[in-house]
Every structure is written in structure tokens, then in C-alpha cells.
Amino acid sequence: MLLKTLYVRFYKSFNYDYLRKSATNAVPDPWDVLEGGLFYPFVRIPMEKQITTVVGANESGKSQLLAAIKCLLTGSAIERRDFCRYSAFFSVGKEMAVPEFGAEFGDLGDDDAQTIRALTGLDADAEVKAFWLFRFNKRTIIYVTGADGDWVEKSVNAKALEKITLPTFFEIDAKVPLPDSVPIDYLIAPKSSKTLRPRSRLLGFVESLIDNPDWFTSKETVTKAADSLTGVYPTYESGRDDVFLLSRLDLAEKLLLGVAGIDKSAFEELREAVKTSEGYANGLVDKMNERLANALNFPKWWSQDSDFSLYLTLRDFDLVFTVRDRTGSDYSFSERSGGMSYFLSYFVQYLSHKPTGGQEILLMDEPDAYLSMLGQQDLLAIFSDLAAPADPDKAPVQVVYVTHSPFLIDKNHGERIRVLEKGDADEGTRIVSNAARNHYEPLRSAFGAFVAETTFIGNCNLMLEGQADQVLLAGLSSLARRLGSKDDTLDLNTLSLVPAGSAEHIPYMVYLARGRDVDTPAIVVLLDSDKEGQDIAAELKKGYRDRRLIDDEFVIGVGDLNAATLTLSTDTLQETEDLIPAEVAVLAIKRFAAEVLSAHDAAALAVSLTSIEPDPGQKLFRAAEAAAKAASPHAERPLRLDKVGFARAILDVVEHDASDELRTRTLDNFAVLFRRLDKAQRDAMRKNNRDRTSKILNRLRKNFIKDNPKAVTRRAVEEFLDTILAQLIDTSPEAETVRDAVRRVRADFELHEEPHTLVDDYDGLLTRLEALVYEPVRQVQDDPA
Structure with missing residues (x-):
């Protein structure tokens, strides 16, 4: 049994869903109506089957959401003092109310379904896929949908409710570290x-005894020192x-x-x-x-x-x-x-948590407070193993956590994000429904700062011509992961997608990233294969400001992909949109039109637009623009197809509207591009680490020789080798090669023996150290000679 949707009303900052209440076409659910027919809809927070990430500005209600889950599952700690203070129903009268909570539970087992049928009076063969449980001010009610689609409701007491195996929760305390x-x-x-x-108190007590031997010279001195002894004793x-x-x-x-x-x-x-x-x-x-x-x-x-x-x-x-x-x-x-x-x-x-046997929910409040960026990424791996354990004997756990940090956002799964926003006056907290779709825009406000995919953040940065490329690559990679594919996708937690605005801005962006500092990030560039893209590729390969900032192998044109492995609607491959089937483009134009045109005009365009057929050498997007213009109901005001809006429409269409065949064809095309980019990312990061390591090791070697121009002790060489090993922060083959070389130097020069004596063959040591520094580069040469 999974928690699918959480409902909260009149609880602290959660008042009611004021947007839904104000909608003229809103249809109340039975639990949204108060006595007297007043419509006050619950705030609804959808929960993911695996991991739900809750973000929001300070005081937006993030921690309160976790507390609401506890109140819902246990029925305890529902207090009058937690009633929303700015609710119209907050009162000091005789009938003081308490907050109200509810939930939709799905993925029911056979036993749970049978229990719900029995409690609600449904037929034994009635289908029960989900039920709704609400803890109101004075009563607890279960709702299910009957055979005719109408709601069936049943009040239950505590004893009856015990028959339902509700999920349980446990918490990882973010504020308690291991002791020393x-x-x-x-x-x-x-x-x-x-x-x-505590060890520190005991040591302090023993130290006091050692520092005051005169306390114990006789019975009289012990008696006289009694106050001092009791004062230092660890109580x-x-x-x-x-x-x-x-x-x-x-x-x-x-x-x-x-x-x-x-x-x-x-x-x-x-x-x-x-x-x-x-x-x-x-x-x-x-x-x-x-x-x-x-x-x-x-x-x-x-x-x-x-x-x-x-x-x-x-x-x-x-x-x-x-x-x-x-x-x-x-x-x-x-x-x-x-x-x-x-x-x-x-x-x-x-590791120490013992499963209860039923469905469990992990709740964690702001685990980012004490962790570095990499530590937070490692914590994401723990959450993933809880939600989808590699061990088949472990039961999956639903994970719900609150964070302020962009590094605890899994960008491969934008669908997991829930952004809370607190309104003005009595509006209370609401959930922002389009957090991931609108290019994470609500997250910027939620984190209180501009948090975007930028150069200098990621381990590796993919430079793109425009934002439409970013939307397509991130969106389709995330969709492919949600559908179960991880092999042919991008890891958006380690690859930052950086739109430059246009191809002409990319050389300067590469210069900003790699041309001004000693430690530079890894960079891959993806360009269109039209004339402008080819010119920029040539400029990058020639060098910017008289400097080669990026290797040729990391400047990739879309047209470099093997067309024989693709199913295209164009006869040439020039930009990322060319990987989209024409049939998907037709659906995307119709969806885009429905967003920007009146319902009448959008319907007219949908009837008129039946296909897109690119001319020889024409890009798919240009053909789509022409088709949209031709199908527009008003020739004087044709539909202008925005490239970013078109990209967003493609994502919606591929996920929701396209046939399985079209969805597969689209994702297969992009999988070819993702594989090419993934290889370039791995190669760029490996080379970047190798170059960085070589520079650092060479600098250390030169300083070592400067400090020891003619001779050196074995102890000093040991310390130098320890410093070298401290620079090797990865487990790459190059780093392992350096570690092996260090072990050989230690053994060959017998550094562990008589550490304060001089190394016998000093010139031979310098030769070996120079060879050691260049091991990372030599490791990847095609011809070791």
C-alpha cells in the first residue's frame, strides 16, 4: 500500500487550496465540502512511488508537510494549537476545531482490498484499486468509488481502522552525528x-588527580580536598x-x-x-x-x-x-x-533500520545542512537504494525529504520535485504544479537565489547553442529514465547543460570556463551542423584568443551522428530538432497552438494541419514553422512557432500523446546522441583529471627538487610521496597507475628502512620521480614507446 496523495486543510500554514476554490469550473470532492455546503478544498500534494523531494522558501511549510504525514498515519498529535491562525474558522469558542488530514492510498494488496470492501460494504468481487482516508475534526471517514462511479463513504472508529495496514514511517535524524x-x-x-x-569528562577528572597529588598525602588532606574532588568528578x-x-x-x-x-x-x-x-x-x-x-x-x-x-x-x-x-x-x-x-x-x-514488514515511508528534514555538495550527492544514492533496493530481499521504501539545497535535487527526475509556496494574507501554502515543466523556474524562488545550470557548477559542462536544446536533451533523457532506461541517457547530476544563447557565444563561454584559471572544468560542445555551427566549430578548433581551450574530439556536431542508426524525417541531419519524427512535430504544433491561441483558432489549426514534409536540405523546425504558418486560421496573424515552446510541447507530446511506436522512435534517435555525449563526457572528465593531476604532480616535483637539490632523506621522500597520493582523488586507471608507481618507488629505494638516512641513488630517484609524474599521460598513449 502506497501513499499516493496527501491532503491537508487548516493545518499551520496550510489553510486550503485557494486557487481551486476560486476556479469557476472546480468540481468539489465529497471531502472538500464543510457542513452547510461550504467549498473549502484540501491542499493536495501528490507523492511519488519512490522519492518525493520537497523544496520551498523559508516558512513555506516544508517541515509542516512531514509533520502532516505523521498526523495522517498515526492519528495522534492533531492539536487545536496547530489550527491555521489565519483561517476564517480559527476560533476560541466552545467548538474549537482541529486541523484535518487525508490521503489517497493505492497499490493495494489483496488483503487490504478485501478489508476495504468489508468496511465500506462493497460486493466481494468489487474492484478496489485505491481508497481515501480522511481524519476530520470529529470523525474518520473512508471513501471509495462504487461500481457506478459514485463515491461510497463510511465512518470508521479506531478499532475498525486498525484492520487496515496503513504505511508506517521512520525518520533519519539529520541533527545527530556519530560521537568521537x-x-x-x-x-x-x-x-x-x-x-x-563522556571520555572528555573522565580525562579531565584524571588530569585533576595527577595535577594535585597533595590531595592524597593523608586522610586529613583527602577530607580537606573533598569539595575539590566532588567538583571535578564527572557527574x-x-x-x-x-x-x-x-x-x-x-x-x-x-x-x-x-x-x-x-x-x-x-x-x-x-x-x-x-x-x-x-x-x-x-x-x-x-x-x-x-x-x-x-x-x-x-x-x-x-x-x-x-x-x-x-x-x-x-x-x-x-x-x-x-x-x-x-x-x-x-x-x-x-x-x-x-x-x-x-x-x-x-x-x-x-543500515541499522529494521523493516516492520509493511510499507514504510522515510521522512527526513533538511539533511543538507551539514553536508558538502558531493556529500549530498552521495546521500541521494542512499535514498535511491532505499526506494529501489539492489538487494531483492529488501522491501522498497517511499522516501520524502525536505531540502534547501540544489545539490539534493535529482535533475534526472524532475517529476519528483514538489515546490511549496506561501501566499499572502489567508491564502496559505500551496503546491506549485509546474516546477519541472517550466524549466525549474519556481525552484529559483524556492532556494532564495538564482539556481540555474551554469558553467563552473558541474563536474562536466555541455555547451549548447540555445535553451531549446537544453529543454529537449534534459526532458527526453529524464523521460527515458522514468520509462526504465538508464544506459542510453544523460546523467544530469554530473553534466550541466549550459545554453549559450546562440552558436556565436559559445567560444566566449568556453573561454570563461577554461581560459582564466589554473583548475578548469571539463567541457563538451554540441553544435548544429549548419553553416554557422560549422564556422564556430572551426573557430574552436583553431583557438580562441590565440589559445586552444578544447580538444577537437570534444567539439561535436549533430551531423556527426551516424544517420544509418537513425530514423529521420529529413534528408539531412543539422540540429537536434531533426531527430524528432515529423508526426511528433505535428502533435507538438497542435499542443503549442492550444496554449497560445484561442480554443476556436487552435481547433481550426488542428483540423488544417495534417502533416509536415520537409523539403530537401530543410531542417525539421523550419518545415514545422512553415506548416504552422500555412495552417493558421488567420493569414494576417499566423502562428509564430517559438523554439523553446515547441521543445516543451514535444516533451509533453512524447510522454502523453504519442503512440508507443512514435515514442520509441523519438527516444531511440536521441539515445544515439546521448551515447555520443556520454562518451565525450567520460573522456573529457578523464582527460581533465589527468591534466590536472599531471600539473599538480609536476609542480610538487619541482618544489621537491628545489628543497632538496643534492640529497634527501628517506623520510622526506616518504612525505613527498604521501603528498602525491593525497592529490589522487579518484579511482581512474591513471590514478591507480600513479599509486602503483609510488609503491614501486618505495620498495626499490627501501624507504621504510632507516628513515633518517640519505637515499643512496639520488639521481636515479629523480629520474623515477619524473617518470612517475608523467604516468597519467603515458597511460593513455596509443604507442607507449
Whole structure:
């Protein structure tokens, strides 16, 4: 059973759907009508089957939406104090009302459907695909549609409602990070008797004892020092800070006992071994670290460092969480960025959650607060695994999360976005229905800043001539993903589509991106193959401002695609619109006309426009323009076909109106282009990383030689090699080649022996270091010689 639609009315900032109420053609649903026949429609928020992303400006009601889901599912915490303050029904009279919640539930199992039939009095063979549940001010009602299409409603009490297996929710707390350490006693103690033993307080107490030996010279000095002793002793008084620390320690317990599966008896054994056998204690900790590493498999999820590992270090009677990064260095949490411990917290909560057996909904409020851009992208991967688990034994979870960050927006799935907007006066919060269709325009307001696909944001940037190209590529790639294809699409989370405005602006845009800084982003250019596009391609290949800023292989013309793999309606391939079948273009013109013309004129054009037949050498869009003009009912005011509007109409038509054959033909054509662009993206990013790495390594090598002109100690070479490894942030073949070369240098020059002695063959070392720097370039040469 899935939550398909959430309904909210008179709850905090959610008053009612004022736009629907003001529509003259609105047809009330039975739950929208109050006593006396007053029409106050609920605010409706559609929910995605997998992931729903809720965005909006501050105070727009994002967090309240999550609270509304809880109220709906549990029927608890529905309080008078939460009634919308600016509602006309907010009162201090005897009949004070409470907020109201409802939902549409779909994808019912056979047992659920049978329960609904029994509760509503439907026939045993009646089809029940969905039902609606509403928690009103004084009663709870279930609605279903009967055989005749009319609504059937039934009031139910709490006992009857228990027969329905409603979804349950769980939360990942975004504000509780893993602790720096956890006392062994805390892991051993029964749940009911757990107390605080913060390591910092205990160490402070021991330090006070060491600093004041005169307290213990006699019974009299001990008695005299009693006040001082009790003052420094770490007490266990509960308070806000202690509750927060207990939450963090509880998370550590979930990690070690729940996720890693370490038995509590092992910690009891460790507690005794600390007193008697340090070697045995360290052996136990080593085994615990093996369990921890196998259970986490953290590099799979943490893209920022493939060599990252989390392990335990024994410190007296505490286990300290220690991280090791790609440099091989060890750090405590306090020495790393806060985002690391918070991401680990989310990851542990994700792994330690025990499914209830029924449908579950994950609720998470603003997880972006503590995470970097890459950390947020990694969190998206966790959400995806919850919603569509790779493990067939895991049940899918509906995910609903609130965010302020553009980096937690999955641009491959614009249909998941729900933008909340708060109106003026008594209008309250509403949902913006066209967030993804209108080129994400409402998101700009929701984030409080201009958030667009721009150069300098993405790992790789695809320069396009115009916004219509951006709409077509992003829209059709997202549609193909929604229909189940991921192989022949673009990953819009790693590829930024940058419309330049026209072909002539592209060289300057490339210069802005790559011509003014040391670290430059990867760039791919897609141009039309008409004369203007060919001229710009030649200019880019020649160089802009006397500089070659992009390799020829990354300047792609639409006409470069193999026409034999395409099904075209034109005899030449010049621009992206030429990949659209003429039949789809006809439907798109009709849809565009319905948006911009009167209903009468749009209908007349639809009758007149039957086909599009491009002339030899003519672009499809030009043929579409001519066909639209010829079919216009008023010759003096012909329909002017806007290129962006035409592109948006194509997306709607391909998704909703086109036949399966036309949809397949369209997506197959674009799949050819997507494969070409995807390969160019991967090659551009690889080359960019390789060039960047080579520059950095060469600079480091020169500085190393300058600091050590004639001789160098083995220890200094080790430190230099550690610095080199710290620059290798990916797992590409080139980076692995450098890592292998570093290992060989360490072994051949015996750097681990007598670290403070000089390297014997200094000239040979310099030769090897120079070879090491150029390993990334040499790795990809066709002829290694």
C-alpha cells in the first residue's frame, strides 16, 4: 500500500487550496465540502512511488508537510494549537476545531482490498484499486468509488481502522552525528541503565588527580580536598546536552551491535582484557574492525575518497572512532569536517533500520545542512537504494525529504520535485504544479537565489547553442529514465547543460570556463551542423584568443551522428530538432497552438494541419514553422512557432500523446546522441583529471627538487610521496597507475628502512620521480614507446 496523495486543510500554514476554490469550473470532492455546503478544498500534494523531494522558501511549510504525514498515519498529535491562525474558522469558542488530514492510498494488496470492501460494504468481487482516508475534526471517514462511479463513504472508529495496514514511517535524524568515542561500559550496560561517561569528562577528572597529588598525602588532606574532588568528578546529571550525547552514543551502539553485528559479549571480554592483557584487547579490537569494514563497505557510498575507512582505536576503557583517508593518515572525528560524522550518522541510521514488514515511508528534514555538495550527492544514492533496493530481499521504501539545497535535487527526475509556496494574507501554502515543466523556474524562488545550470557548477559542462536544446536533451533523457532506461541517457547530476544563447557565444563561454584559471572544468560542445555551427566549430578548433581551450574530439556536431542508426524525417541531419519524427512535430504544433491561441483558432489549426514534409536540405523546425504558418486560421496573424515552446510541447507530446511506436522512435534517435555525449563526457572528465593531476604532480616535483637539490632523506621522500597520493582523488586507471608507481618507488629505494638516512641513488630517484609524474599521460598513449 502506497501513499499516493496527501491532503491537508487548516493545518499551520496550510489553510486550503485557494486557487481551486476560486476556479469557476472546480468540481468539489465529497471531502472538500464543510457542513452547510461550504467549498473549502484540501491542499493536495501528490507523492511519488519512490522519492518525493520537497523544496520551498523559508516558512513555506516544508517541515509542516512531514509533520502532516505523521498526523495522517498515526492519528495522534492533531492539536487545536496547530489550527491555521489565519483561517476564517480559527476560533476560541466552545467548538474549537482541529486541523484535518487525508490521503489517497493505492497499490493495494489483496488483503487490504478485501478489508476495504468489508468496511465500506462493497460486493466481494468489487474492484478496489485505491481508497481515501480522511481524519476530520470529529470523525474518520473512508471513501471509495462504487461500481457506478459514485463515491461510497463510511465512518470508521479506531478499532475498525486498525484492520487496515496503513504505511508506517521512520525518520533519519539529520541533527545527530556519530560521537568521537563510546565507553565500553555503555555498550555492555542494559538499555534501562545506560548512563553518561563522556571520555572528555573522565580525562579531565584524571588530569585533576595527577595535577594535585597533595590531595592524597593523608586522610586529613583527602577530607580537606573533598569539595575539590566532588567538583571535578564527572557527574551524570541529565540535561539537554546529556540527552544529545545519549542520542549520539545510542547511534554508536547501533553501528557496532546492529550494523557490524558484534556480540555484546565481545565488549564484555574487551572490558576485562583491558585490565589484564593489552595484546588480547588489541586482538579483539582488530577483529571488531574487520566486522565493521565488511558491514559498512563505505567506499561504495562515499565518492569523495575511495580509500576512506572507519575503524576503532582502544583508549583505556573507551573505543575511539578513527578515520583513515587516501593519504594513509589517521584522524579523529573532531579533526575532520563535521560533514563526515553527519554523513556517517545518516549512513548508520540507514543500515541499522529494521523493516516492520509493511510499507514504510522515510521522512527526513533538511539533511543538507551539514553536508558538502558531493556529500549530498552521495546521500541521494542512499535514498535511491532505499526506494529501489539492489538487494531483492529488501522491501522498497517511499522516501520524502525536505531540502534547501540544489545539490539534493535529482535533475534526472524532475517529476519528483514538489515546490511549496506561501501566499499572502489567508491564502496559505500551496503546491506549485509546474516546477519541472517550466524549466525549474519556481525552484529559483524556492532556494532564495538564482539556481540555474551554469558553467563552473558541474563536474562536466555541455555547451549548447540555445535553451531549446537544453529543454529537449534534459526532458527526453529524464523521460527515458522514468520509462526504465538508464544506459542510453544523460546523467544530469554530473553534466550541466549550459545554453549559450546562440552558436556565436559559445567560444566566449568556453573561454570563461577554461581560459582564466589554473583548475578548469571539463567541457563538451554540441553544435548544429549548419553553416554557422560549422564556422564556430572551426573557430574552436583553431583557438580562441590565440589559445586552444578544447580538444577537437570534444567539439561535436549533430551531423556527426551516424544517420544509418537513425530514423529521420529529413534528408539531412543539422540540429537536434531533426531527430524528432515529423508526426511528433505535428502533435507538438497542435499542443503549442492550444496554449497560445484561442480554443476556436487552435481547433481550426488542428483540423488544417495534417502533416509536415520537409523539403530537401530543410531542417525539421523550419518545415514545422512553415506548416504552422500555412495552417493558421488567420493569414494576417499566423502562428509564430517559438523554439523553446515547441521543445516543451514535444516533451509533453512524447510522454502523453504519442503512440508507443512514435515514442520509441523519438527516444531511440536521441539515445544515439546521448551515447555520443556520454562518451565525450567520460573522456573529457578523464582527460581533465589527468591534466590536472599531471600539473599538480609536476609542480610538487619541482618544489621537491628545489628543497632538496643534492640529497634527501628517506623520510622526506616518504612525505613527498604521501603528498602525491593525497592529490589522487579518484579511482581512474591513471590514478591507480600513479599509486602503483609510488609503491614501486618505495620498495626499490627501501624507504621504510632507516628513515633518517640519505637515499643512496639520488639521481636515479629523480629520474623515477619524473617518470612517475608523467604516468597519467603515458597511460593513455596509443604507442607507449
